[in-house]
Amino acid sequence: MEEVKSTHAGQAVYSNFTLKLYDWWVLEISNSYLWCCPTPILEQHFAAHASKNHLDVGVGTGYFLEKCLASDTKLALMDLNTSSIEAAAARVQHLAPKLYQKDILQPIEGVEKTFDSISINYLLHCLPGPMSHKTQMFEHLAPLLNSGGKVFGSTILGNGIEPNWGARKLMGFYNRKGIFDNAQDSFSELKLALERHFVDVEINLVGLVAVFAAVKK
Secondary structure (H helix, E strand, O other): OOOOOOHHHHOOOHHHHHHHHHHHHHHHEEEEEEOOOOOOHHHHHHHHOOOOOEEOOOOOOOOOHHOOOOOOOEEEEOOOOHHHHHHHHOOHHOOEEEEEEEOOOOOOOOOOOOOEEEEEEEOHOOOOOHHHHHHHHHHHHHEEEEEEEEEEEEEEEOOOOOOOOHHHHHHHHHHHOHHHHOOOHHHHHHHHHHHHHOOEEEEEOOOOOEEEEEEEE
């Protein structure tokens, strides 16, 4: 059996330099023309499900936090990458977010409160290993979610989809470099993983992107 890569591989690319390009390259270019899921769709999804007691996991640049959260939101950020968490925290400094540097594939300790919503945008396809391994993150996050709270997010699938030429080439490159590890990630496996830990699971496929939401019983 092939050894699963470290969680560090998929997040290592997010340096201060690449984060400065992220909103333009990913949110403007890649989402529209390669993954075929325009960013406004993800923005609407985020705004529809985020509560005022929120945890964002895999924070990116903090774009959705800045655009979608109410000004009185109690916010926490969780990421393994120091550059990402600092950039996102600076973007929403008016919310004074609590910061947690954690590996989501390990049991989570030291978080002193629970949340009414947890967002996980564009993280799953960067995590290492098969879906059965990477979706352990749902098991680790579920205890942090209040009963009736929502977990929601999005991920780029690599299996059972029909990418255009550019998407196929870029996804192949990202997988070879360890930026993505999603060649076998499928809609059905994501659905099963969510259903193991949550109820009222909803997943929509927009282009190559699975946009999901579920509720803690």
